[in-house]
Amino acid sequence: MTCQNRSDLGLLALRLGTGAVLAAHGAQKLFGWFGGGGIEATAQGMEAMGFRPGRASAVAAGLAEAGGGALLALGLATPAAGAAVVGEMATAASVHAPNGFFNQSGGAEYPVLLGWAAASLAVMGAGRYSLDHVTCYRLDRPWMVPAALAGSSAAAALIICRRARATAAAQDPKDAGTEG
Template identity: 60%
Template sequence: MGCCVNRTDLGLLALRTAVGGVLFAHGTQKLFGWFGGGGLEGTAQGMEAMGFKPGGQSALAAGLGEAGGGALLIAGLATPVAGPVVAGTMVGAAAVHFPHGFFVTKGGYEYPALLGVCGLSLGIAGPGRLSLDQLTGHRLNRPWLGVLAFGAAAFGAFSVVCKRERGLRDAAARAMEGEPE
């Protein structure tokens, strides 16, 4: 394998490991409370406060999207699926930060957007030769899987963000009318 590895393969490995590692860490914070995270219960409360309801399902979906997508990226396995899963998950995160503008220093969506675009780009580019996709003969690295995963992730992200926005608008309207939530 050493003679066939080139700079592109090494670059893809480095990018997959960095992006996947960050996502995996954030996902395990949500799922298990690792690395100072809140675990499912704490994350569910946070999700509810951000307008994602039900919070428990939202916490589980976000944690699995981040940890699962991140692990798949690190391994270079099912890469055309992992990329859109990561991107779709990050759309939800970016929606929370969108009202604060672009830059993360102001609470903006820069960071989740970058992670999502990196994940999607890796899904499109493929994992390179230093990957489990390569070792498995690319059984799970098929263009049609990427198209299917992208469609499902886009639909899921759109649905979740729209549901959250409707809920936030309804809560704001009730608050203006003086009704309890």
């Protein structure tokens, strides 16, 4: 087995594992599968965490996870799929960060790891055993990597800032009308 074959098999394994976990989490949010609450419960949870509107936030999070995960597993549009997951996981990590890093205390470890894996796949590409390869990389051009990651990062930063303002306003109602 050549080094290239090993790399392609490693990318396949990483894509399938990461993509399946993400797709399952998205399906929990969107459809209530795998013990998830579905869109209504996710929307309520999003509202409680300061994401408004809750339903739109729940749909966006579910689609980023389910869609991004499925595309990563298939190795299709890998830069865009990875970037969508990176943005969603950055947002999730911002929710968990006040609890520290490690997952056992409710920290950001898990979304950070998923986001890191997705970013790595976006940069490396899906490899030979992928739909990107089959389609001659039509949806995985070199310029797409920085464009997708920059767009996703900007969107995540905006969402995180909006949530921080909403959370601060909820904690101190007298500041609700001020811009920060």
